[in-house]
Amino acid sequence: MKNVAIIGGTGYGAVELIRLLQLHEFMHIKKIISHSQYGEGIANTYPHLTEFIKEPMEELDIDRLKEEVDIIFFATPAGVAKDIIPDFQGSSVQCIDLSGDLRLTSAEQYKEWYGKDPAPQETLDKAVYGLPEVYKEQVKQAQIISNPGCFPTSALLGLIPAIEHQVIANQSIVIDGKTGVSGAGRKQSAMTHFSETNENVKPYKIGAHQHxxxxxxxxxxxxxxxxxxTFTTHLIPMTRGLICTMYAPLEKNITSSEVIDLYESYYETHPFIRIRDEGTFPTTREVYGSNYCDIGLYVDQRTNQLVVESAIDNLVKGAAGQAIQNANLMNGWDEKHGLNTIPIYP
Structure with a gap:
């Protein structure tokens, strides 16, 4: 049994980690760390956790964490993990960062897109990008994982097989992304206020999204x-769920059936990728609460384009679920442990 700490204990990502880790037979939540609410019970903020987490949240103590836990999940906003993870380099503690602090290996790019000072280059070089369907062997050997963003998870899983097999051109790729409001986190803002999001679809961060x-x-x-x-994101009036519709010029003469066969072969050994039959396409409801990524494919012969639909739950495959999947691989466990659940429907 591995002892786990969650840093950033009151955000949606942390709460989803808690929900999923309760199902895990090899990981035990030892500590929940909160800078703003240490000393309080997490059930004060999230009453649905009453009887599940009884110990109060704690203040960050790096020395104690090194002694008492085996795995740390950083469910923190950007700009936090980059200052803490370097203290664990070289230790036996495994670090999995759900924020964007380690996703870009270029310190200059991070500063440009996130507007913050980057992690040390040594830490950036050490971190493995935790997209298990593509970097599984690297994840197995890692001590530090940079968990992918929610939109990149959907987009990359939807596009990589076609890119790798040179089915589509490397330019003129359009990604149209839509997400529920939980992707913006728990902090209140005018952007996510009910009156602003209800019965409304809102594009945001056009040309400037950190993903x-x-x-x-x-x-x-x-x-x-x-x-x-060309990547454009939209906020839509639902709590959770994310879908990317992607368009890319074809480089090969290929049919929808052949592309589906290619994707099924590519993801054959990956339990959380589900490829739709020809003529059917995923919806966010069909992956709700699960670690699945559902992908639908269509070759538009008229416009000579591949259309890809890729749906995930932004809080599970786009955050906490993928982080647990990475922890499973890092420790030699079946990657489905704690995650082999049926999506919630309706």
């Missing part, structure tokens, strides 16, 4: 070529 360089970096790594994308 742009992350998506482009890992697509470029796979393609061994520089890839740029």
């Amino acid at each position: 742009i360089p992350e998506i482009e970096k890992y697509l470029s790594d796979i393609a061994k070529d520089s890839i740029t994308t």
Whole structure:
């Protein structure tokens, strides 16, 4: 049994970690760390956790964490984990960062897109990008994991097989992303106020979203070529769920059936990827509360484009679930442990 700490204990990502870790037979939540609410019970903020987490949240104490826990999940806003994780380098403690602090290996890019000072380059170089369906062997050997962002998870899983097999061109890729309001976190803002989101669809961060360089970096790594994308995000009036609709020019004469066969073969050994039959496409409701990524594919012969639909739950496969999947692989456990649940429907 591995003892676990969650740093950033009152955010949605942390609460989802708690929900999923309660099902895990090899991990035990030892500590929940909160800078703003240490000394309080987490049930004061989230009454649904009454009887599950009884110990009060604690203040950060790095020396005690090194002695008492085996795995730390950083469910913190950007700018926090980068200052803490370097203290654990070289120790036996495994660190999994759910924020964006370690996703970009270029310190200059991080400063440009996140507007904060970056982690030390040694830490950036040490971190493994935790997209298990692509970097599984690297994840197994890692001590520090950078958990992918929610939009990059959906977009990369939807595009990488086509990029790797040169089905689509490396340029003129369009990614149209839509997410529920939980992706913005728990902090109140005018952006996520009920009156602003209800019965409304709102594009945001056009041309300036911090996930742009992350998506482009890992697509470029796979393609061994520089890839740029047109990426637009939208906030939609639902609590959770995320879907990316992607359009890319075809490089091959190929049918929808052949593309589906290619994707099924590519993801054959990956339990959380479900490829839809020809003519059917995923919805966010069908992955709700689960670690699945559902992918639908269509070759538009008229426009010579591949259309990809990729749906995830932004808080599970886009955050806490994928973090647990990575922890499973790092420790030699079946990657489905604690995650093999049926999506909630309706």
